[in-house]
Amino acid sequence: MTKHLRLAVGLVAILMTSACAFDGRLSRPENKADPYENFNRKVFAFNESFYDNVMFPIAKGYRKVTTPFVRERVSSFLANVKEPVSAANYLLQLKFVPALKSVGRFVVNTTMGLGGMFDVAPGWKLERKDTSFNETLASWCVVEGPYIVLPFLGASSPRSLTGTVVDAVADPIYWMTYQDANISAKVSYPYTAMGYIAFAEAYQDIYNDLKQNSVDFYSTLRSAYIQKQKGYKCRFAPEAEGESYDFDFDEDFDETDAE
Numbered sequence: 001m002t003k004h005l006r007l008a009v010g011l012v013a014i015l016m017t018s019a020c021a022f023d024g025r026l027s028r029p030e031n032k033a034d035p036y037e038n039f040n041r042k043v044f045a046f047n048e049s050f051y052d053n054v055m056f057p058i059a060k061g062y063r064k065v066t067t068p069f070v071r072e073r074v075s076s077f078l079a080n081v082k083e084p085v086s087a088a089n090y091l092l093q094l095k096f097v098p099a100l101k102s103v104g105r106f107v108v109n110t111t112m113g114l115g116g117m118f119d120v121a122p123g124w125k126l127e128r129k130d131t132s133f134n135e136t137l138a139s140w141c142v143v144e145g146p147y148i149v150l151p152f153l154g155a156s157s158p159r160s161l162t163g164t165v166v167d168a169v170a171d172p173i174y175w176m177t178y179q180d181a182n183i184s185a186k187v188s189y190p191y192t193a194m195g196y197i198a199f200a201e202a203y204q205d206i207y208n209d210l211k212q213n214s215v216d217f218y219s220t221l222r223s224a225y226i227q228k229q230k231g232y233k234c235r236f237a238p239e240a241e242g243e244s245y246d247f248d249f250d251e252d253f254d255e256t257d258a259e
Contacts, residue, residue, distance in 0.1 A: 033146065033147050033226060034146065034147040034222060035146050036146060036147075036148060040147070040148060040149040040218075041149075041218055043149040043150065043151055044149045044154075044218050044221075046151060047149070047151065047152065047154055048217075050152060051200070051207070055196070055197075055200045056200060056204050058197055058200070059197055059200035059201040059204050060201075060204070062197050062198075062201050063201050071198070071201065073117040073118070074194065074198055075198050075202065076109075076113070076116055076117055076118060076119045077115060077116045077117050078194065078195050078198055079116070079119070079128065079130075080105075080106060080109045080110060080113070080115075080116025080119075081116065081171070081172055081173060081191075082130065082171070083102050083103070083105050083106035083109075084102075084103075084106055084170075084172055085132075085167050085170045085171060085172075086102045086129075086130050086131050086132075087099045087102035087103045087106070088170060089131045089132060089133055089135065089136045089167075090102060090131055092133075092136045093131070093135070093136050093139045093235075094235075095131075098129060098131070101126050101127075101129075102129075104121065104124070104126050105121040105126045105128065108120060108121045108124055108126060109121050132163050132164075132167055133162070133163035133164075133166040133167050133170075134159055134160045134162070134163030134164070134167075134232070135163070135232045136163070137159050137162065137163060138159065138229075138232035138233070138234060139232070139233070139234065139235050140234070140235070140236075141234035141235075141236055141237070142159055143159065144157045144158070144159045144160070144229055145157045145158035145159055146158070147222060147225070147226065148161075154221075155221060155222065155225035157229070160229075173187065173188055173191050174188060
């Protein structure tokens with residue numbers, strides 16, 4: 001077992017064993033959901049400075065030297081690489097039809113879409129709908145834990161952080177390159193950097209608009225994050241009684257909202 005995989009498993013174990021220590025109900029008041037607000041605001045301010053002075057200028061440079069067509073090809077390729085991760089998480093969530101569709105998307109786009117640079121899968125009624133290990137943990141009733149803001153990564157929680165690490169370790173690029181440190185350095189680092197740059201380019205306008213129209217930008221993003229987490233349901237929750245054994249064989253596969 002590799003060092004990174006041991007780290008991921010360790011984080012999951014820590015989260016599972018310490019779950020009872022957290023009141024993970026998202027319906028609680030936000031002052032209880034964010035017990036480390038003073039610290040979080042300091043990290044948030046650091047992130048704002050990093051985004052405004054480093055990430056977004058790089059993203060603007062990327063936008064300037066590329067065309068929408070090129071950026072779309074890059075984003076499509078990056079999304080296609082993540083399809084196996086979504087498929088694996090759907091299986092863990094016992095959502096078999098979405099898992100098969102995600103596998104189908106990967107096969108179709110990798111072959112007919114020139115390595116995923118073109119998203120041709122919707123023509124086969126295989127629309128994109130991502131999922132994550134964070135959502136997988138939520139589906140098995142692992143509580144979220146307190147709201148935290150991470151350097152560079154932004155809004156998170158113990159459960160979300162665990163999901164981020166596991167998804168990163170499960171990334172096909174990681175598994176294709178980890179045995180050779182030389183290849184890994186030449187492939188995984190540029191791949192990761194390109195992912196951050198493409199993400200920043202795609203969402204910098206939304207981020208800036210939200211910032212300009214918020215009285216308290218920190219609270220606005222916190223509320224948006226918490227609302228999103230509310231959509232991740234435990235399949236064994238009391239309100240879902242009668243649906244515990246619904247494995248989503250008839251689930252509609254709608255386009256997911258962008259983060």
